[in-house]
Amino acid sequence: MMKASFKIKDYGARAAPVAVVLFVVLFAIFGSLFGPPLRNIFVSVVAPSEEGEYALLSRGALIARLSDAESELTRIRYQAALYGLIAEENVRLRDAANAVKISGGVGVTGRVISRPPQTIYDSLLLDAGGDRGVSAGDLVVFENVALGRVVAVTERSATVRLFSSPGSSQDVLVGSPVAVSTARGLGGGAFELSVPQSVTVEKGDTVRLPGTEAYALGVVADISSTATDVSKLVRFSGVGSLADFDFVRIITEPPQ
16 A cells, blocks of 8 residues: 555656646647737737727717717807806996096996886986986986986986987087087987078988087988978987997086
């Protein structure tokens, strides 16, 4: 029994070197055949993909991510457009604030907080009032356009009656040679006046207020008369739309 056990152990010790030699021979013969496929399988399973995080995503997941990205881009574009509008409004306000003391008199800038149809037609409500020196009768303008006059004032607001209000009248200059006439408000931004036949008035002519600073009141739209009339009727409309007047200037002191 002792002799048999010794033989088994001796056989195992001799077989180990033989197995190693056989493995080396087989690898040398077949390694070039199976090596590349095995390496490719290893790389595809273990190595990181060149496409990054999207390689393992399904088509549905990719579409969902694309939709989310487009929504985010739309939001960013909207914010950029909104910023542009705010920046433009800020520039306009700064321009108005820097122009409060010019040849047309000393004024304050007021924001239009209500206009037709929210207010009585041909009137505006401003956020500037008695606390800023505004008083009834002050002229209200937008750049070089005369809009109306303040008719009511509170501590922090003012109501403006536009020159186009029905029944309103205002002395104006028009035509060539320049004639002084009285413009009557018809409502809705419309006016009419009459001038002698000898005064030349054409469509597109500017009707303006008299004074050291000639503010425009409107633009001639229509002229009517007959050969027997001693005067002709001129109809004109205000310059611009009330929707464009976000900030106005209130002349609190007339020019010297």
